[in-house]
Amino acid sequence: xxxxxxxxxxxxxxxxxxxIGMLKYMEQIGNIGASRRVSIYSDGDGDFNPKFKFxxxxxxxxxxxxxxxxxxxxxxx
Numbered sequence: 001x002x003x004x005x006x007x008x009x010x011x012x013x014x015x016x017x018x019x020i021g022m023l024k025y026m027e028q029i030g031n032i033g034a035s036r037r038v039s040i041y042s043d044g045d046g047d048f049n050p051k052f053k054f055x056x057x058x059x060x061x062x063x064x065x066x067x068x069x070x071x072x073x074x075x076x077x
Contacts, residue, residue, distance in 0.1 A: 005057035011050040019050070037073070 011019065022040050029036050042048055064072035 006055040008053040012047050
């Protein structure tokens with residue numbers, strides 16, 4: 001079952017192209033049926049401090065399937 005929901009994001013201008021690039025690559029991988037790890041460097045000590053609001057969906061966040069010193073992998077299996 002597919003569901004459409006909105007994610008409202010606030011972040012610094014310089015990070016937007018990188019964030020969108022990550023999302024577009026996720027879409028591309030899904031379109032071709034490939035599997036890859038896709039990530040962004042979340043520089044909390046720097047200026048990457050995104051804020052998210054989720055609209056149209058109310059679910060509990062899934063736990064990571066892997067957590068190595070804060071490097072987390074999320075996978076629905």
